Amino acid sequence: MKKETLFYLLPLPLAFISIFIGPSETITPSDVYNWLYSKIFHGTPADSEHMQIVETVVFDIRLPRIITAFLVGAALTTSGASLQAMIRNPLVDPYLLGLSSGAAFGAALAMTSLNLPVQLSAFIFGLFAVGLTYFLAFRRGEISIISMILSGVIVSGIFTSFLTIIQFLTDPFKLQGIIYWIMGNLHNSSWNGVKSMTLPIIIGALWLFLIRWRLNVISLGDLETRTVGYNPALLKLMILIPATLIASASVAVAGIIGMVGLAVPHMIRMMIGYDNKRVIPVSFVFGGTFLLLVDNLSRTVSQFEIPIGIFTTLIGGPFFIYLLKRLRHGYGD
Amino acid sequence: MNALYAKGLSFGYNGNRLLRDIYFEIKDRSFVVLLGRNGCGKSTLLKLMAGILKPQSGMIRVYGEDINAMSFSKRAKLVGFLAQSHNTVFPYSVQEVVITGRAPYIFYSHTKKDRQKAIEAMERVGIISLKDKSYNQLSGGERQLVMIARVLAQEPKIILFDEPLTFLDIYNQIQFFSLIRNLLSDNMTIIMVIHDLITALKLDADYIMLSGGGIAASGSKDIFTRENIRKVFNIDCDIDDKSGEYVLTPLQACRT
Amino acid sequence: MAFFAAMSPFIMIKESLNLGNTIIMKYLISISLFLILICPAISYSTAKEIKVTDFRGKELSFNKPVIRIVCLIESALSAIYMLGQEKNVIAVSTNVYTGDVFRYYAALDERIKNKTLPTPGNWDFVNIESVVALKPDVVIIWSKQTETIKSLEERGIPVFGVFINRFEDVYREIKELGKLTGSEKRANEIIRYNKNELNNFQKRIQKIPEAARKKAYFMWAQGNLNTSCRESSVNDLLLLAGCRNVCSSLPDEHIVVSMERIIKWNPDIIIMWQNAKTDPADIISDVRWRTINAVKQRMVYELPEVFLYDLWTLKFQYAVKMVAKWAYPEHFKDIDMGVERDRMLNALYYNKLKGSGL
Numbered sequence: 001m002k003k004e005t006l007f008y009l010l011p012l013p014l015a016f017i018s019i020f021i022g023p024s025e026t027i028t029p030s031d032v033y034n035w036l037y038s039k040i041f042h043g044t045p046a047d048s049e050h051m052q053i054v055e056t057v058v059f060d061i062r063l064p065r066i067i068t069a070f071l072v073g074a075a076l077t078t079s080g081a082s083l084q085a086m087i088r089n090p091l092v093d094p095y096l097l098g099l100s101s102g103a104a105f106g107a108a109l110a111m112t113s114l115n116l117p118v119q120l121s122a123f124i125f126g127l128f129a130v131g132l133t134y135f136l137a138f139r140r141g142e143i144s145i146i147s148m149i150l151s152g153v154i155v156s157g158i159f160t161s162f163l164t165i166i167q168f169l170t171d172p173f174k175l176q177g178i179i180y181w182i183m184g185n186l187h188n189s190s191w192n193g194v195k196s197m198t199l200p201i202i203i204g205a206l207w208l209f210l211i212r213w214r215l216n217v218i219s220l221g222d223l224e225t226r227t228v229g230y231n232p233a234l235l236k237l238m239i240l241i242p243a244t245l246i247a248s249a250s251v252a253v254a255g256i257i258g259m260v261g262l263a264v265p266h267m268i269r270m271m272i273g274y275d276n277k278r279v280i281p282v283s284f285v286f287g288g289t290f291l292l293l294v295d296n297l298s299r300t301v302s303q304f305e306i307p308i309g310i311f312t313t314l315i316g317g318p319f320f321i322y323l324l325k326r327l328r329h330g331y332g333d
Numbered sequence: 334m335n336a337l338y339a340k341g342l343s344f345g346y347n348g349n350r351l352l353r354d355i356y357f358e359i360k361d362r363s364f365v366v367l368l369g370r371n372g373c374g375k376s377t378l379l380k381l382m383a384g385i386l387k388p389q390s391g392m393i394r395v396y397g398e399d400i401n402a403m404s405f406s407k408r409a410k411l412v413g414f415l416a417q418s419h420n421t422v423f424p425y426s427v428q429e430v431v432i433t434g435r436a437p438y439i440f441y442s443h444t445k446k447d448r449q450k451a452i453e454a455m456e457r458v459g460i461i462s463l464k465d466k467s468y469n470q471l472s473g474g475e476r477q478l479v480m481i482a483r484v485l486a487q488e489p490k491i492i493l494f495d496e497p498l499t500f501l502d503i504y505n506q507i508q509f510f511s512l513i514r515n516l517l518s519d520n521m522t523i524i525m526v527i528h529d530l531i532t533a534l535k536l537d538a539d540y541i542m543l544s545g546g547g548i549a550a551s552g553s554k555d556i557f558t559r560e561n562i563r564k565v566f567n568i569d570c571d572i573d574d575k576s577g578e579y580v581l582t583p584l585q586a587c588r589t
Numbered sequence: 590m591a592f593f594a595a596m597s598p599f600i601m602i603k604e605s606l607n608l609g610n611t612i613i614m615k616y617l618i619s620i621s622l623f624l625i626l627i628c629p630a631i632s633y634s635t636a637k638e639i640k641v642t643d644f645r646g647k648e649l650s651f652n653k654p655v656i657r658i659v660c661l662i663e664s665a666l667s668a669i670y671m672l673g674q675e676k677n678v679i680a681v682s683t684n685v686y687t688g689d690v691f692r693y694y695a696a697l698d699e700r701i702k703n704k705t706l707p708t709p710g711n712w713d714f715v716n717i718e719s720v721v722a723l724k725p726d727v728v729i730i731w732s733k734q735t736e737t738i739k740s741l742e743e744r745g746i747p748v749f750g751v752f753i754n755r756f757e758d759v760y761r762e763i764k765e766l767g768k769l770t771g772s773e774k775r776a777n778e779i780i781r782y783n784k785n786e787l788n789n790f791q792k793r794i795q796k797i798p799e800a801a802r803k804k805a806y807f808m809w810a811q812g813n814l815n816t817s818c819r820e821s822s823v824n825d826l827l828l829l830a831g832c833r834n835v836c837s838s839l840p841d842e843h844i845v846v847s848m849e850r851i852i853k854w855n856p857d858i859i860i861m862w863q864n865a866k867t868d869p870a871d872i873i874s875d876v877r878w879r880t881i882n883a884v885k886q887r888m889v890y891e892l893p894e895v896f897l898y899d900l901w902t903l904k905f906q907y908a909v910k911m912v913a914k915w916a917y918p919e920h921f922k923d924i925d926m927g928v929e930r931d932r933m934l935n936a937l938y939y940n941k942l943k944g945s946g947l
C-alpha cells in the first residue's frame with residue numbers, strides 16, 4: 001500500500017462522522033442516526049417537529065458546512081501548492097498575488113455601492129487583482145519571479161488602500177459585514193455557497209491535476225523549463241489561471257482563511273515527498289480533510305463561533321513545527 | 334548535412350552589440366568547442382544556438398529549420414542545453430529531476446518508458462546510486478552530473494554544454510569526456526563552451542574562437558597559431574609541436 | 590459678560606440718583622462701589638471648576654463650560670443637539686454627512702445642510718492635524734480609539750471618550766455632557782422625560798402575562814449569527830419591550846453564535862438591526878431558518894433607520910416601543926408610531942424637526 005493511500009481514504013468517513021458533530025444539545029448523535037436510518041431505509045419524510053429540526057440541522061446546516069469546509073481547504077491547499085512550485089518560493093500563499101485584497105475590496109464594493117452579490121463581486125475582483133499582478137510582471141514575453149512577487153505586493157497595497165477609502169467614505173452601518181468577511185468564516189455556509197463554488201473548484205482542481213507534473217519542471221527554473229520544451233511564461237499562466245480560480249471561488253464563499261494555503265502544502269510535502277505528481281492530488285484531499293477536521297473542532301470546542309482562521313493557525317501551527325523539526329532535508333541549499 | 338547553421342547573427346544586451354554578423358556551420362555528428370575570453374559572448378552564442386535567446390538579426394537553422402520558428406517541444410527534441418550551474422528550492426529526488434528531461438515527450442505525466450529512459454541516463458552518467466537522494470543535498474559536481482543525466486534523458490540530437498567542467502573534479506572530468514566520446518559514437522553533435530585553453534587543446538574537436546564580437550578563427554587544431562592566440566586571448570605563448578602534439582605554454586599577458 | 594454684570598448695579602444707581610434721596614444715594618453708592626471692588630472676586634469664586642468623568646474613567650476639568658466641541662461620534666452629537674448646544678459644535682463625524690442620518694441633521698443645523706461644518710474624522714479614522722487646527726476645547730470620540738486619544742492628549746487637547754454599552758450609559762453620557770456644556774438643567778429635563786415615557790410604557794408591558802412573553806433574537810448587520818447577549822443595550826431593549834433575549838445566558842456584548850444554537854433557542858421573534866444586504870424576507874425564505882418559530886410566524890422585523898431607532902441616545906425608548914408593538918401587536922394597537930415619533934422628536938430636539946417633513 002502506498003503511503004498516501006490513507007489520505008484518499010480519509011475524507012469520506014470523516015465527512016460521515018462530521019454529520020454527527022455539532023454544538024446543539026437538542027440534537028444528539030442518536031437523533032442524527034435515527035434520521036439517517038429512516039431516510040435511507042424507509043425514505044419517510046421527517047414527520048415529527050423534532051425530526052424536522054434534525055433534518056434542517058443535518059441537511060441544511062451541517063452538510064453544506066462540511067462540504068464548504070472540505071472544498072475551501074482543498075482549493076486553498078491545491079492553489080498554494082501550485083503557486084509555491086510555480087513561484088519557486090515556499091513562503092507563497094494564494095493571497096500573495098493580490099487575490100485576498102482584491103476580493104476584500106470587491107466584497108466591500110458590493111456591500112456599499114455595487115448592485116452585485118458580495119460573493120460574485122469578491123470573485124471577480126480577486127481574479128482581476130491577480131490578472132493585474134500578472135500583467136504588471138509581464139515583460140518581453142517573460143514573467144520574472146521577483147517582478148511577480150513585487151507586483152503582487154503593489155497590487156495588494158493598492159486594493160487595500162481602495163478598501164480603506166471605501167471604509168472612510170461610506171456609511172459604517174453598510175460595511176459592518178466586511179470585518180467578519182475578512183477574518184474568514186465557515187459558519188454562514190449554505191447550499192447556495194456550495195453551489196456557487198463547486199464548479200470553479202472542480203474545473204480548476206482538475207486542470208491543475210492534469211498539468212501537475214509540469215509543476216516539477218517549472219519549479220526547476222525558467223531556463224530549465226524552456227530547454228526541455230515548455231514555454232515558461234505560458235506554463236505559468238496555465239498554472240496561475242486555475243490556481244487563482246479555485247482560490248477566488250473559496251475566498252468568495254468563506255472569506256479570507258489564513259494558514260491553509262501556506263502551511264498545508266508543506267505538511268503534505270514533508271509527509272509524502274516533493275513530487276508534485278503526488279503532492280497536487282493529496283493537496284486536494286488532505287487540504288479538505290485538514291480544514292474539515294479543524295472546523296469540527298471549532299464547532300464543538302466553543303460556545304460560540306470563532307473565525308476559523310484562528311483555529312487553522314492554532315492547530316496547523318504546532319503540527320507544522322513538529323513536521324519541520326522532524327524533517328531531514330530542507331528547502332534551498 | 335549541417336546540424337547547425339547560422340547566418341548574419343547579431344545580438345546585444347541593452348543596445349551594446351555583443352555579437353556581430355556571425356556566420357558558421359556545424360556539421361552533424363561533430364564535436365565543437367567554443368573558445369574565447371570572459372565576456373566575449375561564448376555563452377550568449379550558445380544560448381542563441383539553443384533558442385533561449387532570440388537573435389536581433391540573422392538566423393539559426395537546426396537541421397535546416399529556423400530554431401526560432403519551431404515549437405518549444407520540437408526544439409527540445411533536437412537541442413539540449415546544459416547551464417553552468419543550477420539550484421532548486423524544492424528538494425526533489427535525483428530521479429524526479431532527471432525525469433523532467435523527458436518533458437518534450439510528456440503531456441500529462443511520465444510513463445514507464447520515461448522512467449526507464451531516466452534510469453538509463455543515470456546509469457550512463459554513473460549516478461544511479463544517487464537516484465533517491467535529495468538533489469539539494471548534492472555537491473555542485475554531483476548536481477552537474479544530474480543535469481547531464483537530465484539532458485541525456487531528453488534525447489536531443491545536439492547537446493550544448495556551457496562550461497561543463499566548472500564543478501567537476503579530475504575523476505569526473507575524465508568520466509565526462511569518456512561520456513562525450515560515447516555520445517559522439519552514438520551520432521550526437523556536441524558543442525561546448527570551455528574557457529580553459531589547455532583542456533580544450535587536449536580534446537579531439539573542432540574549434541571556434543570568438544573575439545571582438547565575431548569569429549576570429551575556426552577549424553581544427555591548426556588554428557592554434559601564436560597570432561590567433563594572441564588575438565583571441567591576449568597572451569603570448571610558446572607552441573611546441575614537435576611530438577605531433579600541441580603543447581601550449583602561456584608566457585605572459587600582453588600589454589594593451 | 591462678567592464686566593456687564595458688574596456694571597449693571599452702577600447704571601441702576603445712576604438712575605436712582607435722579608430720584609433725589611441723598612442718604613440712600615450715598616449708601617447705595619458706597620455699596621455699589623464695594624460691589625464693584627469685590628465683584629471680580631465673587632465672579633472668580635462662583636466660576637467653579639467643571640469636573641466630568643468620561644467613559645474611560647478619566648476625569649477632565651474645565652474652568653468654564655466648553656464652547657468649541659469637536660464631536661466625532663454621532664450618538665454624542667445627537668445628545669449635544671438635544672441639550673441645545675449645537676452652536677458650540679465646531680466639527681462633526683464624516684458619517685453625519687452620509688447615510689440616513691444626514692437629512693435629520695440637515696434639518697437641525699444649517700451648517701450641516703450646507704456641509705460647511707468641518708469633518709476631521711469618524712469612529713475609525715481621525716485627522717489629528719485638522720482636529721488640532723480647530724483648537725477645540727474638547728474632542729468627543731469613541732473611547733476605543735486609543736491611538737487617536739493618545740496623540741490628541743499629547744498635544745494638550747482634552748478628550749472625552751464615550752462608550753455606550755447599556756441604556757444606563759446613555760443617562761450618564763447626557764449628564765456628563767450637560768455638565769461639560771453648562772446645560773445640566775436641560776440634561777435632567779430630557780432624562781426625566783425619557784424615564785417618564787419608559788415608566789408609563791412599562792406599566793402597560795407589565796400587563797402582558799409572563800406566559801405570553803416572547804423569546805427574541807437580535808441580529809446585527811455584520812452577519813445573521815451576530816448578536817448581543819446579557820450585558821448589552823440590546824438586552825435592555827428586548828427586556829424593556831417585554832421580551833426575553835434568547836442568549837441572555839451568556840454575558841457577551843457581541844458574539845457570533847452558531848446556527849444550530851439559534852435553532853435550539855427557537856426564538857418567537859427576530860429583530861434585525863438596519864441591514865443593507867439582508868431583509869426579513871431573506872431570513873424567512875432561508876431553509877436554515879425554516880424550523881424557527883419566528884420564521885414560521887413571519888415575526889421577523891428590521892429596525893428601519895438608525896437615527897430614529899438607535900440604542901445609544903435617549904431615542905432608545907422609541908425602539909423599545911417599536912419592538913413591543915411588533916412582539917405584541919394586540920396589546921399596543923392604540924400606539925401610533927408616527928405620533929410617538931413626532932412627540933419624541935419635539936421633546937428632544939426643541940421642535941426643530943417639526944414640519945421638516947421627516
